[in-house]
Amino acid sequence: MGGNALATGDAAWLLFGIFFTLLALRVPVAVALGIACLPPLFMEDRLWPMILVQETFNSYNSFILLAVPFFLLAANLMTAGGITDQLVRLSRSLVGHLPGGLAQINVVLSVFFAGISGSSTADAASQGKLFIEAQIKEGYAPSFSVAITAVSSVLAVVIPPSILMIVWGGVLTTSIGALFLAGIIPGLMLAGVQMGTVHLYAKSRRYPTYPKATWGELGRALFISVPALMTPFIIIGGKVFGWFTPTEAACIAVLYALALSFLVYRQMDARRLFRAFSDTGRFAAITLFAVGTASAFGWLLAFYKIPDALLSGVAAWEMGPIAAGFFVAAAFLVVGCFLDAIPAIIIVGTILQPITADAGIHPVHFAMIAIMSLAFGLVTPPYGLCLLICCSIANLRLVDVLKDVCLMLLPMLGVLCLLILWPDMALLMPRLLEPEFLQ
Template identity: 45%
Template structure:
């Protein structure tokens, strides 16, 4: 235990140094957060050990966070029911006439799938399992197949419903409904930017052109595709009209997914539901346990008054510069850390500075969520890129050339959202002003 006068000056730096050292030694993020926090609590005479248990409990004591495992369950049920196959068939009927159709379909399905599951990793696994082998059979380079799958899956974190948005809103007391509606335009812009890059790369690699689908095929596939879209419409529409909260919307998403799987498509059985439930429990435990550790870490950030200290060091009053600084910090941290613990650490640290500069909390939340999402395709973390690379059977770094081109396009969208706030705020202010 350190003397009181020394603790206040040394321990904040030790907190971050210990976390960085533990991560460098390969300790899982959740355990690294708890261990670094426990060390500082033990050394600070003003803190008592039970504060760790208390803050870990408070980190999970939130009705809103119940939506996280429920949306994960909806995504896993959708994968088990092979809804992804139907979305792909629908997208191919619409886009099959264009050069590089499978690359464009990959992105289009990610927009649709992201609006159903709220999980980028579920998107990368579900869409990638079907489309990466199909793209390779049609002559796409493996690196391009992996890159487009990984980067398009990022849309699942930006377009509603988004698990990262739920956690961001719960931690910062930002309207989750406002974040959902504000993410629609940026998510669509990312999709369009990726489609533009795919068109250029498809021409460069001389990818063959498919035969265009006839009207009968478009009509036959549109039924299944549009039925799958009932899930995001039910979620977003219900929140907009005040019928249910985001957590209740997650329950509706699970129920609609079960109805589609059992009664409409008839591709789901009890074994598939059991497997989806088991996968959800495992993924939820990993995600939420890291959030528990981050809750303790975040408490210590507040205890040592680091947000006001940061505001004193970075005395910037221009909203654009604040957003650029915050986005750079979040992008850097996102390359090493999962989005949920990074959200719990960075959001309360950077939000006061953004509010002081006059940034709308929903605008700041969308910029933060987008920056965190991009970390899913940047090594060394790059979880979506890792999943896609494993499906494609190539090393992750082999896909970095094509991934970088897509990533630059996504960064361009992020920059546009920073420079032009109305790209983020205009739609929710028009559709759901009461949530802003």
């Protein structure tokens, strides 16, 4: 093939074979992607190993990706500065009286937190420490406590602002403003079915509830929480109305979180501030390292024209929008079980984009199908990072919580199917508020 040492098929077997072998040996995903790139770089006369460094750096040299560490920092500052505590109080006033009150609060807080952090792993880590032990003490089954905390954390990548949306927009040149608006209805529907699932569990297992908050208690909780609740409106509204870019929005979110922590709620101190910055550095390094090595892996796929070879057979199926939508969902559901969401977007998203274009699926609709499918991968083994985080917090084995996780995922899969069948679930908000985003 074009004078290359490796033919397309041989290169595909080598790249994916090394990568999945390393995954089976429990090598971290980002490291496995980087190591898999090295043999072809040594074998090709026209390539050299420094291309791995070069392509990794090129992926970092992106103004849009600067938003990732800033959104993570904003979320950590809000947790350290006591802002999350005020949102817990508001959530309890709103839904604490419903069956399974503490688990309902868990879901509602995930909705609020999703509008700030954009990171499911940050949500799982913070809320796992906050809710899992508390739910077990109140009589909830440990497996249920872990499962609902992990499953609700995936809302952070569907409800805007989402780090996956930012990465998707940067890699596949899709309007990030449109993606932010497109995630609102699917995200709230996912939260709704999660709350319905908690209701059924609570009724069947007689989980406790809290006394219903008075209107005065609800009003006070809402008044105190209003400054914190303004954060997602500032982020999303500023991006939608063109006041600032996603990266600038993330920076403003950090400044706003600092102002709330020091001037409004006044719970921030030097120790908490240092912990917020150190946690952000750790999470951001993991996330962005995966972006870099996945970009180098994707560059090699393009060099050997592996996506063209994979698509040649699929394109012959001549799928319509619905069939292509289910094909995309199935592909990302499977890939999400083994691969982190960001590398999956860079590698699989670019491969599937031509198929969806030929099938007549709008790029924003395609993005939302993929992002929601990848969100489920955060709680499905063997990768299931959010599930692993929650299991480690509770000192439970993964197999002990799989039954409850599967039961909770079933109605969420129903929402995904509805998204595929009804594109306006994703496109309605952008069409109503900023139709030029869909052009």
